[in-house]
Amino acid sequence: MAASFLFSSCSMHMEVSSPKIAQHPVDYLGCHRKIPFKALGYLKPIYCTSSRFLGNGKLSKWEKAERFLHKAGIHCQALEIEAAPSFSVEQKFQLDDVIEAQQFDGDMLNAIFEVAKSVENIERSSSGSQILKGYLMATLFYEPSTRTRLSFESAMKRLGGEVLTTENAREFSSAAKGETLEDTIRTVEGYSDIIVMRHFESGAAKRAAATAGIPVINAGDGPGQHPTQALLDVYTIESGIGRLDGIKVGLVGDRANGRTVRSLAYLLSKYEDVKIYFVSPDVVKMKDDIKDFLTSKGVEWEESADLMEVASKCDVVYQTRIQKERFGERIVIYEEASIL
Amino acid sequence: MAASFLFSSCSMHMEVSSPKIAQHPVDYLGCHRKIPFKALGYLKPIYCTSSRFLGNGKLSKWEKAERFLHKAGIHCQALEIEAAPSFSVEQKFQLDDVIEAQQFDGDMLNAIFEVAKSVENIERSSSGSQILKGYLMATLFYEPSTRTRLSFESAMKRLGGEVLTTENAREFSSAAKGETLEDTIRTVEGYSDIIVMRHFESGAAKRAAATAGIPVINAGDGPGQHPTQALLDVYTIESGIGRLDGIKVGLVGDRANGRTVRSLAYLLSKYEDVKIYFVSPDVVKMKDDIKDFLTSKGVEWEESADLMEVASKCDVVYQTRIQKERFGERIVIYEEASIL
């Protein structure tokens, strides 16, 4: 399977140290509760753990989940771990929704990458390829994006799950008739087990997650963030370069409007001795919030308009196109930015 | 599973009284022929019975069905019923197509609700969740409607079936190139086992059903009807209030153009001592055909423009939005109606 969809399944956690069903279940339910997402032979038990890091107090999500699990005959049985796992479930893999890159820390990223590598090795028609059988993902795209949407849908289907899809909810749905995002989410959560949402407004994913009783993954919210793309970017860098600590990355293109690069900058800040070069025309320079964030985390950064000079110093050059559609009527500024 | 999709599967009928395969099959083929829709262990045999209530003489649908069943190795074997079922298949569950609310009577509604309750208890990954495996539903939407479309698709996928989907057949399909609805239906029936259609013209579903050799479900036809929505509404009222006989319902909003409320009024008329209050601005009052129908069925109704006064008398208030898109160029009337 292509690496490009591995992170679509990033809300799972795989035990990496041969857990076995215990005769005397150990109580894992400490300050964070965890829910066995799907138990199966092939992949070893998988956990989806919870936390309330978004601070939106959606306790009912867990009540719903437990009711669902009970209905589905899956019991919240803890496992005895033969040897200590290489990372702790409670502290490193607390995912309820995926909204923004700030949710992740270095240990969590490593844990996710472990899962990704395991999923890469799942063979077609093996039992592992059915670990999401019976689960239904809704891809709610208010802004069309074939690449992103199909990557999530491919991931879901490669793992045995099913998909409900809308390519263009902005034009085609009740949104066009004046329905609020919150009302739409309340409806769609009745149909599905997880919502992947692309929206044209920054902050929309957070609003959806605050409403939904099921997990929400942000697949891009306007000029806001695109956290799963950034997860993939970091994973790709690690696969290619072999490390993340100490790398020098040139981020080239529209830094003011590019949500993927905003998310990526947050993720890179989790690693040691990273140096970031922002290369962009003046009109679309990286915004101060990200630069201040990096400075506060001790990440070195520089701005430049000279790609050739920067490229010679970098391990990785990350280039995105200037997003014409984010300029609206300020098209003159776009033309100027495109000269780079 | 969310109640909202239970009625998507309303073209099935479940025996409720433990039928067993008979050594001496009983001949059920009276004035209405019946077709075993899907035989399976979990849910007990399911029947989809036929009638010609639409009066369109589509005998060929049954010929086709039998040919198909024979090919699929399913034989039209009747069942010996151990005890008389609580409702008669022949008289109470005659569904070929679902076109308009008038098709249903009280006993049939009860029978459908029995099925709905059974489906609600189907557990994920149980054999019951595969009762529609091998069946393909086409959702042919000439008017986009994410909520309605996804609810049918969710139902189908939750029960193991598969879906062919088009979000916007009006713009995207050969309809835009001048193909008639009938020609489209003749093509799509070759690809699928059932068609769920949303159309912008009243009567379109009936035309489709008259053409199709497979079942057609009307998921809204312009200002016409929306029978499955009305089935769900009645089911929801019963679930919430515990009864339908003797209830007082306020129907609030655009009564002239709202197809769901038209379908709902027909269904409510099937119950005893129902009282309906229509609450709407003068410009969008309920049309006379429905009012005459209710009077002819002995259903009490009143019109009012005072929601607060009506609300105090009702068990249920049913509120729909004013549908701007149905006013076309008469936008001034819309503005007036919206003041309510």
Next chain:
Amino acid sequence: MAASFLFSSCSMHMEVSSPKIAQHPVDYLGCHRKIPFKALGYLKPIYCTSSRFLGNGKLSKWEKAERFLHKAGIHCQALEIEAAPSFSVEQKFQLDDVIEAQQFDGDMLNAIFEVAKSVENIERSSSGSQILKGYLMATLFYEPSTRTRLSFESAMKRLGGEVLTTENAREFSSAAKGETLEDTIRTVEGYSDIIVMRHFESGAAKRAAATAGIPVINAGDGPGQHPTQALLDVYTIESGIGRLDGIKVGLVGDRANGRTVRSLAYLLSKYEDVKIYFVSPDVVKMKDDIKDFLTSKGVEWEESADLMEVASKCDVVYQTRIQKERFGERIVIYEEASIL
């Protein structure tokens, strides 16, 4: 299953002569390498053989396929044939991509029709209905076409496969943002096992196939070709008339812009003593390339504007509509052509 989707699965080849697993595998790997597409009990082994007839040197596709097969635990095991097959795998069924009708010759067409007939007899819920389980097809439609898209998707789902779909890639995807077709293909091939593409430009399918490491099927490329439609047309003629050699076919309508009829003319040329009558207004006469091709192959053809006179001489009349959308601004010519 409807005949209309049989050719969607035309990249398979079924042994027709009761092959059995050999104790001493015979080496089939002659000048053309062959890949067992899917081995299963029901349908007898199925082969997808390769050749490099497109001359685009994509050797890596085979390397990828072998890597994949190895991963999937399918080994390139040859079979001992009890009796000689009625057609030779190596010479008659060499499909990698399906781009244009010229790829096919008479023996190949017969071989494909054998497969089609076998697929027609696959029963719902039989093991045969799962022969594509685990495979993912992407339908990448740059031009909406509900009929064509749903026919491929129906075929895939009837045989147990899964689908990623985009109805309107031209408007909805990164194509609208300036991404090249080649870049899109490189992304989508990471998500899927086969791409079915409809495009608005002649030659687009060939470009996609030259880029993709997975098979590409041309589902219509602008005024170019529509080879699977032509395969179906020829199959339908054979099913209806019982033969193809010696038939007289009237091709009626827009011959200048109709890609299906261009593809069909190529296929008909593979048979003996075929006579073709082109019936169209002068403004949309069949182009010279096809007429020259037919002449070079010794196929008799005539042009006429008199449908009634031609119809009396034909075994088959093939009528397509005038495609308004291909005229662009030359709408006057369209109006003229429509008078026919």
